[in-house]
Amino acid sequence: MNHKEILPRLKKIEGQVKGIMKMIDEEKYCIDIINQISAVKGALHKAEMIILKNHINGCITNAIKEKDAEEKIEELMKTIDKFSK
């Protein structure tokens, strides 16, 4: 499977993280920094959702077709649980 479609998103996220370091260096207002960090978390969440969808359309779908999905679904649930709480 190939997730290269999300590379530009991650490149942008890297730039946002650098931007936050600059905001701190320039002693910007705390609330503005926190809101910027929240924005980056939101962008990472979107990247996560794209990979998750690819995973369900790829690995999970194949495992179900091959009637060997139990372990994969267990792993999927743990991952969703981890990123959603």
Added chain:
Amino acid sequence: MNHKEILPRLKKIEGQVKGIMKMIDEEKYCIDIINQISAVKGALHKAEMIILKNHINGCITNAIKEKDAEEKIEELMKTIDKFSK
């Protein structure tokens, strides 16, 4: 206020984001990529909490002492609400 204490955290987060791009480039397993993205979100959350604490100890505390905190507390609540849902 000065949040320079969190610069090394953000430097590390920048490295983690680069690492995720490398994982995608090398077509690593989706679930491992998602877990790594979740780890970065967790690290950003910690940075957020540190700045929030500085903000409460600094701006909010001063505003309360000067009996002019209503607007600041309103802004604080919006920020907490945004990053916690």
Added chain:
Amino acid sequence: MNHKEILPRLKKIEGQVKGIMKMIDEEKYCIDIINQISAVKGALHKAEMIILKNHINGCITNAIKEKDAEEKIEELMKTIDKFSK
């Protein structure tokens, strides 16, 4: 599909919500009330994860086997996205 296994969890959650109303009535300490509300949110999250797993093992698996999963996976992603941010 049948989710009756989670009825006892929801019964317990109902009791916890009643308990929170009692805490408020008795003017308990705010932080204790908030922590109790967080506990209920955590319990609801667990219930959600159980139903989600049933859904993937049932509806999603069937749709994939019948090669008609696109719409179901779209719906699944929206649901995960909604409860995880």
Added chain:
Amino acid sequence: MNHKEILPRLKKIEGQVKGIMKMIDEEKYCIDIINQISAVKGALHKAEMIILKNHINGCITNAIKEKDAEEKIEELMKTIDKFSK
């Protein structure tokens, strides 16, 4: 401090939890049940935010005025951290 303003919200949440049990009993569609559970989590989050604001306007403000806020702010941060991740 008095949070009785949120009692009607909690009463409504109790009704929603009962409604979810009914949905399960009537074997409603999984995704509809999950969305309803997410709605209850959202309603609990709003209740949490109201109590948190009261707490900051009450206990935290008093502690800051009496120059004895360190422990209270530590406790506040733990609570925000717990409900926001």
